[in-house]
Amino acid sequence: MPPRPRGPPLADLHFGDDQPTEAELAAIDAIVSPADAATVTETERVVRGGRIRRQGLRHLLLPVLHSLQHEIGWISPGGLNGAAKRLGVPPAEAYGVATFYELLRTTDPGHTNDAVHVCVDPSCALAGNEELRESLEASGAKVHNSPCLGQCERAPALFVQGVGRPDRVPADDDEDFRLPQAGDPGLRVLSRVGVVDSTSLDSYREHGGYQALASAIEMGPDAVISAISDSGLSGRGGAAFPTGIKWRAVADEPGPDKHVVANCDESEPGTFKDRILCEHDPFAVIESMTIAGLATGSPHGWIYIRGEYPRATARLEGAIAQARAAGLLGDDVAGSGQRFDIELRRGAGAYICGEETALFNSIEGFRGEPRNKPPFPTTHGLFNQPTAINNPETLINVLDIVTNGPDAYRSVGTERSPGTRLFCLSGRIGVPGLYEVPFGTTLGELIELAGGSVGSLAAVLLGGAAGVFVGSDALDMPLTLEDAREAGATLGSGVVTVFDDTVDMEAVVVRIAEFFRDESCGQCVPCRVGTQRQHEVLVELQGSGQALTPQRAELIDDMALAMVDASICGLGHTAASAVRSAIDLGLIGNSS
Amino acid sequence: MSPAVTETAVTIRVDGQEVAVPEGATILDACDAAGIDTPTICYGPTLTPVNVCRVCVVELDGSRALVPSCSRPAEEGMVVHTDSERVRHSRKMVIEFLATGVDVSQANELGQWAEHYGADPHRHVPGGETMNEPVRVQDNLYIRDYDKCVLCYRCVEACGDDAQHTYAISVAGRGFGARISTEFDVTLPDSACVYCGNCVAVCPTNALQFKTEFDLREEGDWRPEDQTVTQTVCSYCGVGCNLELHVQDNQIVKCTSPDDHDVTRGNLCIKGRFGWNYV
Numbered sequence A: 001m002p003p004r005p006r007g008p009p010l011a012d013l014h015f016g017d018d019q020p021t022e023a024e025l026a027a028i029d030a031i032v033s034p035a036d037a038a039t040v041t042e043t044e045r046v047v048r049g050g051r052i053r054r055q056g057l058r059h060l061l062l063p064v065l066h067s068l069q070h071e072i073g074w075i076s077p078g079g080l081n082g083a084a085k086r087l088g089v090p091p092a093e094a095y096g097v098a099t100f101y102e103l104l105r106t107t108d109p110g111h112t113n114d115a116v117h118v119c120v121d122p123s124c125a126l127a128g129n130e131e132l133r134e135s136l137e138a139s140g141a142k143v144h145n146s147p148c149l150g151q152c153e154r155a156p157a158l159f160v161q162g163v164g165r166p167d168r169v170p171a172d173d174d175e176d177f178r179l180p181q182a183g184d185p186g187l188r189v190l191s192r193v194g195v196v197d198s199t200s201l202d203s204y205r206e207h208g209g210y211q212a213l214a215s216a217i218e219m220g221p222d223a224v225i226s227a228i229s230d231s232g233l234s235g236r237g238g239a240a241f242p243t244g245i246k247w248r249a250v251a252d253e254p255g256p257d258k259h260v261v262a263n264c265d266e267s268e269p270g271t272f273k274d275r276i277l278c279e280h281d282p283f284a285v286i287e288s289m290t291i292a293g294l295a296t297g298s299p300h301g302w303i304y305i306r307g308e309y310p311r312a313t314a315r316l317e318g319a320i321a322q323a324r325a326a327g328l329l330g331d332d333v334a335g336s337g338q339r340f341d342i343e344l345r346r347g348a349g350a351y352i353c354g355e356e357t358a359l360f361n362s363i364e365g366f367r368g369e370p371r372n373k374p375p376f377p378t379t380h381g382l383f384n385q386p387t388a389i390n391n392p393e394t395l396i397n398v399l400d401i402v403t404n405g406p407d408a409y410r411s412v413g414t415e416r417s418p419g420t421r422l423f424c425l426s427g428r429i430g431v432p433g434l435y436e437v438p439f440g441t442t443l444g445e446l447i448e449l450a451g452g453s454v455g456s457l458a459a460v461l462l463g464g465a466a467g468v469f470v471g472s473d474a475l476d477m478p479l480t481l482e483d484a485r486e487a488g489a490t491l492g493s494g495v496v497t498v499f500d501d502t503v504d505m506e507a508v509v510v511r512i513a514e515f516f517r518d519e520s521c522g523q524c525v526p527c528r529v530g531t532q533r534q535h536e537v538l539v540e541l542q543g544s545g546q547a548l549t550p551q552r553a554e555l556i557d558d559m560a561l562a563m564v565d566a567s568i569c570g571l572g573h574t575a576a577s578a579v580r581s582a583i584d585l586g587l588i589g590n591s592s
Numbered sequence B: 001m002s003p004a005v006t007e008t009a010v011t012i013r014v015d016g017q018e019v020a021v022p023e024g025a026t027i028l029d030a031c032d033a034a035g036i037d038t039p040t041i042c043y044g045p046t047l048t049p050v051n052v053c054r055v056c057v058v059e060l061d062g063s064r065a066l067v068p069s070c071s072r073p074a075e076e077g078m079v080v081h082t083d084s085e086r087v088r089h090s091r092k093m094v095i096e097f098l099a100t101g102v103d104v105s106q107a108n109e110l111g112q113w114a115e116h117y118g119a120d121p122h123r124h125v126p127g128g129e130t131m132n133e134p135v136r137v138q139d140n141l142y143i144r145d146y147d148k149c150v151l152c153y154r155c156v157e158a159c160g161d162d163a164q165h166t167y168a169i170s171v172a173g174r175g176f177g178a179r180i181s182t183e184f185d186v187t188l189p190d191s192a193c194v195y196c197g198n199c200v201a202v203c204p205t206n207a208l209q210f211k212t213e214f215d216l217r218e219e220g221d222w223r224p225e226d227q228t229v230t231q232t233v234c235s236y237c238g239v240g241c242n243l244e245l246h247v248q249d250n251q252i253v254k255c256t257s258p259d260d261h262d263v264t265r266g267n268l269c270i271k272g273r274f275g276w277n278y279v
């Protein structure tokens, strides 16, 4: 739990006349009982990212808003007042938080039907999302457009946000899950996926689970971190930062208020690997987080998972409960004498909350706005305390490294990109799905492994919306960090979306620009306005049927450079990269 | 120019000049010390930097992206460029971007900087999105014209942690749709607002305006050049806040407070800020 409230008094809060209904009060009570209500006479003030903020119960704001949304179907003025009062949060700030998230509504929908979200991103657009939308609307459903729902391998994707009943993904119900590479002895990160019973700790143990934790306890924190460093493991969330350096930095900070966070917010269009990992090997996420906690001396673990992943959420919650009951989480983890436990938090529809510092703000009950860096999370992370944040794929690699040692780990891959990498293949591809290959496999080999492209390959979007388009001349490119960098590309979060020559690429690129415009947090000028203007230029181009004029090309470049150079975070930094690569490749901008 | 170096000073190099500033000072402070003028929008001397507008960015050797000078602490040995091609470009684009969607005609020095950097808002796609907000006139004290709002967060900071601790307003929405708002956009009289006017004092674009100024502008009779400013001490209570009364045609038209005053730091309460309305 976060530190206790202390510090100077907070001015009396003012609430309007709107009162919560009984149903709204019950929704609030379900998260924070009246007995635990915040006392607003005392508060803690922390200076972070240049801002002074208070803590207290505020980290429960998003869970309370979720509860209201779920039970009532929207956040009403009375409901917001009730939530804000219970938590001691100014209502204007609570409103600022509620309006930040796509899955929270602050206007009365006038009905209590479920909200049906249909994906409008590229792989689903190629797979007939329009027909899906029409058939749903014909049956009377309220359909919302959604950015990528993380189910691109089974496009077109659908997510049903329940009112008064559980959220669900219809495709989960009749899924007979099988990895395309099932049974391949080369699988490391995916070795248990589709094999183990993901609801059973016993099954996980039968498949080698919790051996790594035992080894880690025996080795001690220092040796564990050294092994991670020696393995050359780098982050799989997009930035490819060396994990050993991150863990060492957190371990070197004085304790005990330190955190380990698993970033399961996965929202990069084209990415679905973390959903599959969390659904089909949830104990591995828990075990590897526990190793991170013990190695860095951080007793507090957090999982932040995107709100559109109900099954992954349920499986992780089940795994946490079973691990806790078995003494693998709690005050004395597996007899180590060390404490580590995990709290799970759900996002509410905001791509930007996958950015690590935005994620911290989101957990803390603030708007999911990224913080300026430095300072970095290793010293000023969650609650302004030292934090090691990792992607689940990064974390699961740790199990292999601790169990088999860094040399074995390095036996595949390249010197600078050791080990294997997960890739999410979708679009015009023979067998869409999640694949694991050694670093250094070429793009062409990967596409062949997935059944080859359907139709005549025109372009591949590598790294998702934040990545770049490459053409068929890139099929020889070895998929390593160094080769991608050299080619001006990125592996990002492992997205490989394939397009053939029948695809309307202008529509794809306009949609990518729209994605960034919709998902910008709006905090900094280059990105808030730049993503808007970039979208407008592309819409103009799309409607004109003309070639891109030199003036418009210059404008796009000018905007891109400012977004790259002056934005606060990676969203702004990458918002123009796919667009510009599409122009460079001649995918758009020629007269049509 | 090389100021005396004290034990707690850090020395950095700005555009080739050595500058010594006290520890904890920002790059912006160092630029000021070196006599280099820097555009700023979201920065306010009395506010915690939020570094969101990005107009003050500088190039820092060893940093891939540009850095906001208003919030980045100066560190020994830093080498900073304030007039490189990249800096000029990003500053130009920030100003240009703002001018495409916001009425910046009353934003103090922005016009000069726009000219200095060659910002051209007219080259963007015609008919693009703008703030498109009605003027909110909800009382006789001050108005909110969010068509002029650049979302610098200064009012939010002044209403919240940096001065007033009232938290009547916040940023709501996301992306280009973000707006300064009370909860559910309720009117100010229905909100937590206590009419201290501290938000009005820090607003750099005149999006927040005294009603007196707004009315005179509507009548085409707002004449700053004909105004005099009288310093006085507020007589409502014993704190001793300094007031600056702006007078046009023998009428008080607005009231400010000096930023550098050690009691008020630019802030006042409703009585000092607006009390003259009733006298």
Ligand SMILES: Cc1cc2nc3c(=O)[nH]c(=O)nc-3n(C[C@H](O)[C@H](O)[C@H](O)COP(=O)(O)O)c2cc1C
Pocket: A234, A235, A236, A237, A238, A239, A240, A241, A263, A264, A265, A266, A267, A268, A351, A352, A353, A354, A355, A356, A357, A389, A390, A391, A392, A394, A395, A569, A570, A571
């Ligand atoms: C806009 C944006 C979105 C991001 N989304 C995710 C995400 O969904 N999952 C993730 O692991 N990392 C995401 N990241 C990267 C994180 O900020 C962070 O680098 C990562 O979680 C660190 O873990 P790793 O070192 O294991 O990769 C995102 C970054 C940006 C700029």
Ligand code: SF4
Pocket: A352, A369, A370, A519, A520, A521, A522, A523, A524, A525, A527, A528, A567, A568, A569, A570, A571, A572, A573
């Ligand atoms: S770059 Fe975009 S997403 Fe990132 S802080 Fe700025 S406005 Fe927000």
Ligand code: SF4
Pocket: B155, B158, B159, B164, B166, B167, B168, B169, B192, B193, B194, B195, B196, B197, B198, B199, B200
């Ligand atoms: S007048 Fe004072 S209380 Fe009202 S919004 Fe402005 S700063 Fe907040």
Ligand code: SF4
Pocket: B148, B149, B150, B151, B152, B153, B154, B155, B156, B180, B199, B202, B203, B204, B205, B206, B207, B208
């Ligand atoms: S109203 Fe003024 S102070 Fe507030 S954000 Fe807008 S421009 Fe800044």
Ligand code: FES
Pocket: A119, A120, A121, A122, A123, A124, A125, A147, A148, A149, A150, A151, A152, A155, A156, A157, A269, A270, A271
């Ligand atoms: S789920 Fe539709 S593109 Fe990912």
Ligand code: FES
Pocket: B039, B040, B041, B042, B043, B050, B051, B052, B053, B054, B055, B056, B057, B068, B069, B070, B071
């Ligand atoms: S003045 Fe520095 S970012 Fe706005």
